[in-house]
Amino acid sequence: MLPQLPEQADPRRLCEQGKRFEGRVALNKLTRLAPLLTSSEGEAAFQLAFDQDEQGRLRIRGHVVADLQLRCQRCMESMRLPVDMAFVLSPVSGMREAEMLPEPYDPLLLEERLLHPMDLVEDELILAIPPAPRHAATECAVDLEQYRGAPEAVESAQRENPFAALKQLKRDH
Numbered sequence: 041m042l043p044q045l046p047e048q049a050d051p052r053r054l055c056e057q058g059k060r061f062e063g064r065v066a067l068n069k070l071t072r073l074a075p076l077l078t079s080s081e082g083e084a085a086f087q088l089a090f091d092q093d094e095q096g097r098l099r100i101r102g103h104v105v106a107d108l109q110l111r112c113q114r115c116m117e118s119m120r121l122p123v124d125m126a127f128v129l130s131p132v133s134g135m136r137e138a139e140m141l142p143e144p145y146d147p148l149l150l151e152e153r154l155l156h157p158m159d160l161v162e163d164e165l166i167l168a169i170p171p172a173p174r175h176a177a178t179e180c181a182v183d184l185e186q187y188r189g190a191p192e193a194v195e196s197a198q199r200e201n202p203f204a205a206l207k208q209l210k211r212d213h
């Protein structure tokens with residue numbers, strides 16, 4: 041059995057030690073991700089492998105799998121986003137070092153010596169969320185034909201929603 045992911049760790053040291061972790065985390069424990077979801081029930085499964093590549097470069101390979109519940113920006117109903125992401129990071133201490141990283145590395149900018157390894161999992165889930173998540177056309181509550189015909193109208197209607205609610209409030213008084 042693999043060891044439990046530590047609360048805090050020095051990622052450089054984990055790489056030198058060749059540590060590997062895998063486990064599951066409740067989505068409601070991920071406090072930056074949870075507010076972006078319509079429901080934070082469920083879990084994410086993760087694997088993190090810290091080591092060094094052939095050039096001796098520090099390497100963190102990760103894999104995250106989860107089902108996220110998001111708000112569809114077309115019909116405003118809940119939608120499921122299956123996430124299955126693999127990533128490769130290398131710890132760097134500045135932008136210059138970050139720019140020198142070859143493919144397929146993404147920089148992990150370290151401002152402090154220690155980090156919360158679970159942040160790597162949470163960051164990846166947050167990155168997986170598109171800027172305007174939408175149902176597939178056939179699953180969306182908004183009639184796409186109508187939407188295509190008048191995208192401006194639908195979008196402006198959504199923008200006006202807060203004001204519509206305000207009007208409703210005023211009427212109630």
Ligand SMILES: [Zn+2]
Nearest residue numbers: 112115175180
């Ligand atoms: Zn929708």
